[in-house]
Amino acid sequence: MILDSFSLQGKVAIVTGCNTGLGQAIAVGLAGAGCDVIGVNRSCPSETKQSVEQLGRQFVDVRADLSKLDDIPTIIERAVSELGRIDVLVNNAGIIRRNDAIEFSEQDWDEVMNTNSKSVFFLSQAVAKQMITQGDGGKIINIASMLSFQGGIRVPSYTASKSAIMGLTRAMANEWASHNINVNAIAPGYMATNNTDALRADEKRNQEILERIPAGRWGKPEDIAGPCVFLASAASNYVNGYTVAVDGGWLSR
Numbered sequence: 001m002i003l004d005s006f007s008l009q010g011k012v013a014i015v016t017g018c019n020t021g022l023g024q025a026i027a028v029g030l031a032g033a034g035c036d037v038i039g040v041n042r043s044c045p046s047e048t049k050q051s052v053e054q055l056g057r058q059f060v061d062v063r064a065d066l067s068k069l070d071d072i073p074t075i076i077e078r079a080v081s082e083l084g085r086i087d088v089l090v091n092n093a094g095i096i097r098r099n100d101a102i103e104f105s106e107q108d109w110d111e112v113m114n115t116n117s118k119s120v121f122f123l124s125q126a127v128a129k130q131m132i133t134q135g136d137g138g139k140i141i142n143i144a145s146m147l148s149f150q151g152g153i154r155v156p157s158y159t160a161s162k163s164a165i166m167g168l169t170r171a172m173a174n175e176w177a178s179h180n181i182n183v184n185a186i187a188p189g190y191m192a193t194n195n196t197d198a199l200r201a202d203e204k205r206n207q208e209i210l211e212r213i214p215a216g217r218w219g220k221p222e223d224i225a226g227p228c229v230f231l232a233s234a235a236s237n238y239v240n241g242y243t244v245a246v247d248g249g250w251l252s253r
């Protein structure tokens with residue numbers, strides 16, 4: 001049955017930044033497909049934990065700050081000691097800082113690059129080592145952005161970090177495909193989450209954005225879950241290094 005290849009029954013997924021927004025929908029989507037979830041967050045992910053457990057799956061709550069690398073060994077140790085293995089990593093945690101490029105500070109540059117790019121690379125590296133030790137492959141899914149493809153306005157470090165994600169996705173895919181590790185990315189369009197509160201509150205920008213989206217609406221976190229399950233499953237075993245846009249048609253305009 002073709003649908004069996006989409007099943008994640010018995011798999012273990014790490015999802016970063018899953019207390020809210022896209023990460024929450026991803027964690028619940030993966031659990032719905034059969035995954036137990038290691039949720040990596042700074043804040044309490046109680047709502048996500050409850051939703052995952054209601055689906056009959058386990059949720060391990062790991063608190064970590066991904067603006068630095070120090071917590072990465074603990075994430076791997078907790079995953080392996082509590083759930084035995086790691087099959088899927090979703091690098092979702094991310095931040096944004098808005099200011100004119102001419103005024104942009106080094107702090108706003110470093111904080112965004114460290115969280116959105118540097119930690120993504122080194123967490124992926126640590127997870128890939130574990131997957132290689134396990135010997136039966138795995139799936140790494142990075143959350144990119146429209147600003148992996150476009151320049152954006154007033155978000156230079158975010159654009160740099162998400163452009164890096166698309167390149168890193170290809171680079172990691174090339175080196176790890178021979179270990180049956182698929183590395184791919186999802187580029188969400190304009191999604192209604194905390195990350196876009198400021199944009200949606202700006203009436204002019206909100207209207208401009210809505211008018212440009214062929215689907216005529218902001219994306220919902222649940223819109224990301226299906227593509228993520230696909231990329232986490234055996235159904236995508238021959239998809240490597242690709243960034244899938246989930247954007248209501250934004251990039252097709």
Ligand code: NAP
Nearest residue numbers: 017021022042043065066067092093094190191193194195
């Ligand atoms: P969100 O609602 O602001 O959620 C961001 C998540 O990242 C939160 O769970 C947050 O946890 C976590 N996080 C941030 N800094 C962290 C750190 N240092 N350590 C650990 N966790 C950290 O944003 P979202 O819209 O769901 O965004 C999720 C991902 O999608 C991000 O990578 C974002 O760039 C990307 N994205 C979003 C959109 C959009 O339109 N919303 C579009 C394209 C891409 P805390 O609450 O604990 O800080």
